[in-house]
Amino acid sequence: MSEMLSPKIEYFADFMHGFYCPGCKWMHHIAIDRPSETNQQWQWDGNVNMPTYSPSVLVNWSRHNIPIVCHSFIQNGQWVFLNDCTHELAGQTVSMVDIPESQL
Numbered sequence: 001m002s003e004m005l006s007p008k009i010e011y012f013a014d015f016m017h018g019f020y021c022p023g024c025k026w027m028h029h030i031a032i033d034r035p036s037e038t039n040q041q042w043q044w045d046g047n048v049n050m051p052t053y054s055p056s057v058l059v060n061w062s063r064h065n066i067p068i069v070c071h072s073f074i075q076n077g078q079w080v081f082l083n084d085c086t087h088e089l090a091g092q093t094v095s096m097v098d099i100p101e102s103q104l
């Protein structure tokens, strides 16, 4: 079950926040209200429109068997993508985007 905290943040499974990553063009979810199964948990400043999370979000995944690294900070509603990202937004800072309806 999920609900929207704002057009940019999905609240998922009663403890996770989800965002649409414009680098991966895919959803990322992080644990906020309790630790995840891998014992990871992030701090959130409570802002639904211009949120800040810490620490950084590191996602290792693969699409069509191609490994993808996505490493970012989310600060004041901006994605700060670090240089170790494998996607085209590595090293760039871009605004968070509304979650496309197709992802909900």
Ligand SMILES: [Zn+2]
Pocket: 021, 022, 023, 024, 025, 028, 059, 070, 071
């Ligand atoms: Zn990503």
